[in-house]
Amino acid sequence: MVDFNFTEEQLSLQKLAHDFAINDIKPVTDEMDKIADPNEVHENFPWHLIEKGSALGLRTAALPEVHGGAGIGILTHLLMLEELCQADSGFATHFHQAWKMAKLLVERCSPEQRDHFLPKFTDDPRALLAVGITEPDAGCDNLMPYDEPDGGMRTSAVRDGDEWVLNGTKHFVACASVSKLYFVSTRTDKTVGVTQGVTVFLVEKDTPGFTIGRIHDKMGNRLMMNAEMIFDNCRVPDFNRVSEVGKGLSFLGSFGARHIPTTGAFGLALARAAFEYALEYAKTRVQGGRPIIEHPTVALRLGEMATLIEAARAVSIQAAWLADQPEYDSLRGLLSSIFASDVGPKVCDLAMQLMGGYGYMKEYPIEKLMRDTLMCYHIDGTSDVHKIKIGEMLSGVKTAGYITE
Numbered sequence: 001m002v003d004f005n006f007t008e009e010q011l012s013l014q015k016l017a018h019d020f021a022i023n024d025i026k027p028v029t030d031e032m033d034k035i036a037d038p039n040e041v042h043e044n045f046p047w048h049l050i051e052k053g054s055a056l057g058l059r060t061a062a063l064p065e066v067h068g069g070a071g072i073g074i075l076t077h078l079l080m081l082e083e084l085c086q087a088d089s090g091f092a093t094h095f096h097q098a099w100k101m102a103k104l105l106v107e108r109c110s111p112e113q114r115d116h117f118l119p120k121f122t123d124d125p126r127a128l129l130a131v132g133i134t135e136p137d138a139g140c141d142n143l144m145p146y147d148e149p150d151g152g153m154r155t156s157a158v159r160d161g162d163e164w165v166l167n168g169t170k171h172f173v174a175c176a177s178v179s180k181l182y183f184v185s186t187r188t189d190k191t192v193g194v195t196q197g198v199t200v201f202l203v204e205k206d207t208p209g210f211t212i213g214r215i216h217d218k219m220g221n222r223l224m225m226n227a228e229m230i231f232d233n234c235r236v237p238d239f240n241r242v243s244e245v246g247k248g249l250s251f252l253g254s255f256g257a258r259h260i261p262t263t264g265a266f267g268l269a270l271a272r273a274a275f276e277y278a279l280e281y282a283k284t285r286v287q288g289g290r291p292i293i294e295h296p297t298v299a300l301r302l303g304e305m306a307t308l309i310e311a312a313r314a315v316s317i318q319a320a321w322l323a324d325q326p327e328y329d330s331l332r333g334l335l336s337s338i339f340a341s342d343v344g345p346k347v348c349d350l351a352m353q354l355m356g357g358y359g360y361m362k363e364y365p366i367e368k369l370m371r372d373t374l375m376c377y378h379i380d381g382t383s384d385v386h387k388i389k390i391g392e393m394l395s396g397v398k399t400a401g402y403i404t405e
Helices: 008-032 038-043 047-055 074-087 089-108 111-122 248-284 296-323 330-360 366-378 383-395
Strands: 129-132 156-160 163-173 181-187 198-204 210-215 227-237
Touching: 008 047, 008 074, 008 089, 038 210, 047 089, 074 089, 074 248, 074 296, 089 111, 089 129, 089 181, 089 248, 089 366, 111 181, 111 198, 129 163, 156 181, 163 181, 163 198, 163 210, 181 227, 181 248, 198 227, 198 248, 248 296, 248 330, 248 366, 296 330, 330 366, 330 383, 366 383
Parallel strands: 129 181
Antiparallel strands: 156 163, 163 227, 181 198, 210 227
């Protein structure tokens, strides 16, 4: 029997994330969102918030207790991420990535690699993690329309004795400008398609030949710190190779598939924030001699928003709970992620309509929520790519992409 009652530990961690988000993150990130230059955002990145998150145990929460973490599962990850995204979904991504990538390091890397790299993460309260997959000519469409040698990512890694030489560029990489350790997907064999020719390496920020390029100037989620990663004859030892040669896509894919339900937290949180503000606005805004919440069309919009949010929360919680079980169908994760991601922009749009011209003004929070929530169409791959994969899975066609298991 499925039991969706949360444990006391889950509720405690959820509250911890909520209090940190509202009391610490939001006042800072609301002001930083007004900075126009992404390089200035980088220069003034609020490291004190990362340090406080570390002191609270949030940054390392996904690690097993034996490694100093709380051992959170996918469901707890979802609950905590939703609370952090209520304050700022861009900044929350640094914790989201830390949770995923730290767990990847512990679960999928060798004991020797774990023992070498993990202390660099746990012992440094500013250590953040990122994964470089997307490139200027290849993103979530790495396998579309075909898995052939001339398709997909082009960043290369060539073996030279006990080292690999990396060349190429990644871009749009979340947390790239502020992270210290990166999982990097590379093409090690260009005579075959990406399903057989991609290998993953760990690269540290201070590695010669590796630099951070342009920090992307985005309309929203400005503290996500997306940036280019440039490799120019960057040498890494074979010890840093974390996947089998040529099996990098499956190395990332099976792990990513189990975590895909957590991406629904972004749309869910932003929808919830927009709804809660619109609800309070409707109670206090007076037109025609009475609060607009008493107007039928306003009540209709609020009802639609509440219904969408509750439905998104239900499917997200179910998918996250299933992802914590030994037997997991990644189709459930994709379905929940797509639905919650679509709900975010839709609810923000309804909130903006409800508020009229005020919703479009920068002094009100809805316009920022709208800018941030449009990212939901592109989290861990575009919505259209995810829907294509869902269709393939439903039809019985085996999908080889990195988000399936």
